[in-house]
Amino acid sequence: xxxxxxxxSSALVVSVIVFGCxxxxxxxxxxxxxQPGVQPVAERQQRNYTKAPDFTLKDLNGKNVSLxxxxxxxxxxxxxxxxxxxxxxxxxxFIRMYDKYKDQGLEIIGISTDxxxxxxxxxxxxxxxxxxPIVMYNxxxxxxxxxxxxxxxxxxxxxxxxxxxxxVGFPGEPAFENEIQKWLYKKAS
Numbered sequence: 001x002x003x004x005x006x007x008x009s010s011a012l013v014v015s016v017i018v019f020g021c022x023x024x025x026x027x028x029x030x031x032x033x034x035q036p037g038v039q040p041v042a043e044r045q046q047r048n049y050t051k052a053p054d055f056t057l058k059d060l061n062g063k064n065v066s067l068x069x070x071x072x073x074x075x076x077x078x079x080x081x082x083x084x085x086x087x088x089x090x091x092x093x094f095i096r097m098y099d100k101y102k103d104q105g106l107e108i109i110g111i112s113t114d115x116x117x118x119x120x121x122x123x124x125x126x127x128x129x130x131x132x133p134i135v136m137y138n139x140x141x142x143x144x145x146x147x148x149x150x151x152x153x154x155x156x157x158x159x160x161x162x163x164x165x166x167x168v169g170f171p172g173e174p175a176f177e178n179e180i181q182k183w184l185y186k187k188a189s
Contacts, residue, residue: 049162052077052155053144057111057135060122065135067157070107074184075157076176079137079148081113082124086170087152091128093173098132101180105159108132111141113151158183 052075056066067075078094080087098108112121112134125134142148145155149168156165156179165179 049158049164052157052161052163053141055141055144057138057141059133059135060118060125065109065133067109067161070109071161072159073105073107074159074180075107075109076179077109077111077145077155077157079111079113079142079145079151079153081151082116082120083114084151090152090170090173090176091130093176095129095131097173097176097180101184102132105184106180110134111137113137113142113148156183158186 052067054067056064059065067077076094078090080091082088094108094110098106110130110132114121114136118136121134121136124130145153152167152170154167154176155163156167158164164183167175
């Protein structure tokens, strides 16, 4: 029994050393996102945000979609996949938010990381009545965004084209609503 307790204690200590306790993860997500090769842009309030990397990807109809097409808008850049349960859970909220705020300047770009082909994604989008642009990923866009280590991952890009927040996992619809309230109505001066 003592040997078992010793093994469990050792495993816990190693876990904390290797993985950390996670206390700073949320704080890090709320600060500027650092990405290799991306230049920081100063903001008035002494915050440095990084310029969102532009990309051009094909939508489900073969049309090019670029982040720069949405200059001056609040954009959620969402990396997701059809087979991912948390990705599937956040989509109904994205649909509602897009309906509610698209005319006020919100844009959502879903970047599918599915590897089973575009037909799987099309069927999913049609079945779930996804109303915002969906594009297919490539390795280059993954690298531009610092490597996506888990999905869903959502980058919040303000009207000035700066990454102002990043969510890894599904934080819940209220967290996205907070970002909309914080950034959608803020002047892009």
